[in-house]
Amino acid sequence: MRHLVVVFLILLLAAPSALAQTAGAAPTDPALIEKIRKSNAECLGCHTEAALKAPPRDGMDLLKLKTLLVDPAAFERSNHAGMECKTCHGQTANEYPHREGLTAQVSPCGECHAQKSMRIEAQYDASIHAKRLKGKFTCQSCHDPHLYKVAAKLGEPSEIVRQDNAMCFDCHESDLKFATFGDTLTPPKRRPDLDDIHEWLPNAKLHWRAVRCVECHTPVSPIKSLALSHEIVGKDKAEKNCVACHTRDTELRTRLYRHLVTEEREKLGFANSIILGNSYVIGATRNAYFDQFAVWSVLLTVAGVMGHGALRVFTAGLRRLLRKS
Amino acid sequence: MSERIYMLPFWLRAWHWVNAALILVLIVTGGSLHFAQPDLPLVPFALAARLHDIAGVALAALYGFFVIANIVSGNWWQYVPKPGGFVKRCLVQTRFYCWDIFWGRPHPYPPTLAANFNSLQQIIYWFIMYFFMPILLLTGLMFLVPEWAPQRVLGLDGLLPIAMAHTAVGLVITLFLIGHIYLGTTGLKVTSLFRMMITGWHEH
Numbered sequence: 001m002r003h004l005v006v007v008f009l010i011l012l013l014a015a016p017s018a019l020a021q022t023a024g025a026a027p028t029d030p031a032l033i034e035k036i037r038k039s040n041a042e043c044l045g046c047h048t049e050a051a052l053k054a055p056p057r058d059g060m061d062l063l064k065l066k067t068l069l070v071d072p073a074a075f076e077r078s079n080h081a082g083m084e085c086k087t088c089h090g091q092t093a094n095e096y097p098h099r100e101g102l103t104a105q106v107s108p109c110g111e112c113h114a115q116k117s118m119r120i121e122a123q124y125d126a127s128i129h130a131k132r133l134k135g136k137f138t139c140q141s142c143h144d145p146h147l148y149k150v151a152a153k154l155g156e157p158s159e160i161v162r163q164d165n166a167m168c169f170d171c172h173e174s175d176l177k178f179a180t181f182g183d184t185l186t187p188p189k190r191r192p193d194l195d196d197i198h199e200w201l202p203n204a205k206l207h208w209r210a211v212r213c214v215e216c217h218t219p220v221s222p223i224k225s226l227a228l229s230h231e232i233v234g235k236d237k238a239e240k241n242c243v244a245c246h247t248r249d250t251e252l253r254t255r256l257y258r259h260l261v262t263e264e265r266e267k268l269g270f271a272n273s274i275i276l277g278n279s280y281v282i283g284a285t286r287n288a289y290f291d292q293f294a295v296w297s298v299l300l301t302v303a304g305v306m307g308h309g310a311l312r313v314f315t316a317g318l319r320r321l322l323r324k325s
Numbered sequence: 326m327s328e329r330i331y332m333l334p335f336w337l338r339a340w341h342w343v344n345a346a347l348i349l350v351l352i353v354t355g356g357s358l359h360f361a362q363p364d365l366p367l368v369p370f371a372l373a374a375r376l377h378d379i380a381g382v383a384l385a386a387l388y389g390f391f392v393i394a395n396i397v398s399g400n401w402w403q404y405v406p407k408p409g410g411f412v413k414r415c416l417v418q419t420r421f422y423c424w425d426i427f428w429g430r431p432h433p434y435p436p437t438l439a440a441n442f443n444s445l446q447q448i449i450y451w452f453i454m455y456f457f458m459p460i461l462l463l464t465g466l467m468f469l470v471p472e473w474a475p476q477r478v479l480g481l482d483g484l485l486p487i488a489m490a491h492t493a494v495g496l497v498i499t500l501f502l503i504g505h506i507y508l509g510t511t512g513l514k515v516t517s518l519f520r521m522m523i524t525g526w527h528e529h
Binding site (some may be wrong): 200201202203206240241242243244246247248276277278279280282283285286287290291294297298301302305308309311312315316319 | 358359360361362363366369370371374375378422426427428429471480481482484485488489492493496499500503504507510
C-alpha cells in the first residue's frame with residue numbers, strides 16, 4: 001500500500017511538468033525553461049544554417065543536414081515555441097551519432113493534439129490528399145511544426161494568408177516537391193500549372209495575396225464557430241461562386257476574418273468594415289448610405305424623366321384638342 | 326417644312342455609339358459587381374468582372390481616340406462654354422425643358438454647324454467628358470493594377486478611396502445617361518435626334 005502511495009505522489013508531482021510539455025503550453029517554471037534551453041541548444045548546435053556553414057563536428061553528412069535545418073528565430077515565434085525538441089523527436093534524439101531512422105521517428109501530432117485530431121480526422125479523410133495519397137500524407141506535409149502558427153495568434157490577415165498559402169505553394173508551385181507525391185500515383189501525376197487551372201478566376205494572383213487557397217478549397221464548416229475544415233477539395237468541389245465572398249453576407253466573416261469579426265458588422269455605413277483594414281472586397285465592403293443614395297437617385301431620375309415624358313404626351317394631346325376645338 | 330443640315334461626321338457618330346455601347350456594358354456589369362447578391366445575379370460575377378475589365382480598357386482607349394480626334398478636327402471648340410450671356414442662355418434652355426416644351430414652343434437655340442450644342446449641353450458635356458470621364462477611367466485602370474494604389478489610407482485599404490470615387494463617378498455617368506437618352510426624344514419628332522446620331526443629318 002505504501003508503495004502505491006509513493007507511486008501516486010511521484011505521478012502527481014511529475015504530472016504538471018509533463019502536462020506543460022505534452023499540452024504544448026509554454027513552460028513557466030524557470031528551471032524547466034533553462035533545462036529546455038540547454039537541451040534545444042544541443043540540437044540547434046548543428047541543425048541551423050549557421051552550423052551548416054561552420055560545422056561543429058568533423059565528418060558530418062552536410063548534404064543530409066541541409067535538409068534538416070531549423071530557423072531558431074522562426075521556431076520561437078511558432079506555436080511550438082518553448083517546447084523541447086526531444087518532446088517530439090524522442091528522449092535520445094540528442095545522442096550523437098544519431099540512431100538509425102531518427103528522422104522518421106517523430107511523435108504523432110495526435111499524441112498532444114488528441115482532441116483536435118479526432119475532429120480533424122473525419123474531415124481530413126474526406127480530403128483529396130487523403131483519398132489520393134493514403135498513408136503518404138501527414139500533418140507535417142502541410143504544417144511545419146517548427147514554423148506553424150495558428151491564425152488566431154497571427155492575427156493580421158495578410159500574415160495568415162502568407163503563411164497558409166505558402167503551405168500549398170510549397171508543393172503546388174514546385175515540380176520537384178509535387179513529384180515526391182505525384183510520382184507515387186499510378187499513373188504518375190504531373191504538377192498542373194496554377195495559372196492555367198485558375199484561368200477562370202479573375203485577378204487570380206491578387207486573390208492569392210488577399211485570401212487563402214482554403215477559402216475556396218474547403219467546404220463551409222457546418223458550425224460557423226469552428227475553424228476551417230481540413231477537407232481540402234479539388235477543383236471539382238472547390239467554391240466557384242464568387243458571390244460566396246463578394247457580397248454583404250460574405251463567407252470571409254466565417255473564414256479568413258473569423259477571429260477578427262465579433263459583433264461588429266457595420267461602421268460608418270461600411271458593411272464588413274473589419275475587412276476594410278486589409279482589403280477592399282467588391283460587393284462585401286460597400287457603404288450602405290452610398291448604396292441607398294445611388295438606388296434612390298437612379299429611381300428618382302427615371303421617375304423624373306418618365307413624369308416629364310408623360311406630361312409632354314399629355315400637353316401635346318391637350319394642344320391637339322384645343323386646336324380642333 | 327423642316328430643314329436638314331449635315332452636322333455630325335462619321336468618326337463622331339461611330340465614336341458616340343461605340344462609347345454608348347461600352348458605357349452600357351460597364352453600367353450593367355459594374356452594378357452587378359457592386360450590388361453582388363447570391364439570389365439576385367444580374368450578370369454572373371466572374372463574367373461581369375471579365376466584361377467590365379475588357380470594356381473598361383476599351384473605353385480608356387476610345388477616350389484617347391476621342392481626345393485626339395477632337396483636337397485634330399477642332400471639334401473640341403464645341404464643348405467650350407462661350408462667354409457673352411452664357412448663364413442667361415443656360416437659364417433660357419432650362420426654362421425650355423421645364424415649361425416651353427409642354428406648350429410646343431421651338432428649341433430656343435437650335436443646333437447650327439458653328440454651334441452643335443446649346444449652352445446647357447456644353448457645360449454638362451464638358452464636365453462629363455473632361456472631368457468625370459478621366460476620373461472614372463483613371464480609378465478604373467487603378468483597379469487593374471491595385472498594387473499602384475497606396476497601401477493604406479487612414480488605416481484602411483488604400484484602394485477604398487479609389488473604389489469610392491470610381492463608384493460615385495459611375496453613378497454620375499449613369500444618371501447622365503438616363504437624362505441624355507430621355508432628352509434625345511425632345512427633337513422635332515421623338516426619333517429625330519436618334520436618327521441624327523445615326524445619319525449625321527439634323528432636322529429642325
